[in-house]
Amino acid sequence: MNVEQISIFIENKSGRLAEITKVLGDAGVNIRALSLADTSDFGILRLIVNDRETAKQVLKERGFTVSKTEVVAVEVPDRPGGLSQILQALDRDQINVEYMYAFVERCGENAVIIFRFDETAKAISTLTGNGFTVLKGARLYAM
């Protein structure tokens, strides 16, 4: 049910993001979704990729600190109010969102929201209980 995201620590200096994307590109890894959180000193790059093992391996070989995190991918109709419904359901059950990011599926009918919760299992049961579609990892990597 859960999706594996890889997270990479990057110092805030020029060229680091370019290097990561080049390393991944050279290794044939395709990025499905990404989010970059940054502070004045460092950033955390979060990626959903088609091939997690290869991505992790090539980045570690280049000296990057990489970790894997479980996130939850939810499908919502790509129309006004779609995201709001999800967040209201989560709020009713007092589930806290650590961070989130979104991408739109290629055919344009649905959007996918990636969530990081501190209580993943509880969050999934709330989401499915309210009729939302939680995507399997395999489906997302192959999108």
Next chain:
Amino acid sequence: MSYYNEEFETLPRQALEALQLKRLQATVARVCTSVPFYRQSFDRAGITPDSVKSLADLQRLPFTLKQNMRDSYPYGLFAAPMEEIVRIHASSGTTGKPTVVGYTRKDIDTWSELMARSYAAAGVHRGDIIHNSYGYGLFTGGLGAHYGAEKLGASVIPMSGGNTKKQILIMKDFGSTVLTCTPSYSLFMSEAAREEGVDFRELKLRVGIFGAEPWSEAMRSEIEEKLNLCAIDIYGLSEIMGPGVAIECCEAKKGLHIWEDHFIPEIINPETGEVLPEGERGELVITTITKEGIPLIRYRTRDITSLTYEPCACGRTHARLTRMTGRSDDMLIIRGVNVFPSQIESILMGIEGVEPHYVLIVDRKDNLDSLEVQVEVDERLFSDEIKVLQSLSQRVEKEIKDILGISCRVRLVEPQTITRSEGKAKRVIDNRKSS
């Protein structure tokens, strides 16, 4: 309470000082006659052997520096002819030529006895099986700990360093009760044992005697928990003797007794050379008063500590040194505060038991010193959440402020940012020196 040489270990202060004076006078006379370096430096200072009339006169004698030993490489400071030298050791010489020391038969006997006393102070006795993982060779650790163990009458396993899997096998099968090695190697062994499926709690180890590098109270707790033994701090240096110059007693574990019937300790201000009163922190200076091979007068050890003569629970009358906090050659003065990299290291070690790579960057902007602590973020420290990483750096900043009283900025950096040269990381970059 168990002593190896009760009479001397508990000698009343007055008798101890009388003995020190007699031995100091003999040593000064010896180096004046047989070591040209001392004859010349005493001449310059206007000192003759009979001008040392009391222990206070020691302060008038010139210092001996490591550089003086290098300049007289290899045998220039020897006070005994080579026919009487039975052993030669040398320091590693990471910054140039090694410093060479020679021992007469009597020096080896003294060293063995002081090491035997040190074992006894740590609670080690006959019947113990001492697993000695200090390196054997030019380094004094291995042979010093070995001869002392034999003198005490314990069984010694001469392991030397390295081959960790075998170390663990032997500790387990031979029933070692005492471990001697560097504190960092002991932790390395505990990690390796875990991978081998060996639990230190099932071993018979009771005491660990750790030295040859500075370590912190935090590291002691970690070692005692992981290795399930009582960890004792031992101090020594090849220039003075080797291991066993000073050791903690197991009764108090509060400062290291320095064997004052053989060494006279002083604490000086490393900047001015002035002798500091009891309890004040500064550079340790040692005068050897029984050595024949290479006696040293007021040798500046560069190690930073303080001295106390307060009576100890163990009954030994010999002064105690507090845990070494660093070396005078890597002491930083930041906004007037003395800071040692080791103090920051022990704060960093407090973070969930990890020991991150770090570097201290000191700078001066608008006449104000600034300290930046760069900490490498590896997988053990990394989190995918910003707030976790930010609270980590804030916590370190706060602890440094609380403990050292200085504000600093902690910056998280990518692994391998910090240059490692010859296995030793460069921990301090002081940009003030170049400006």
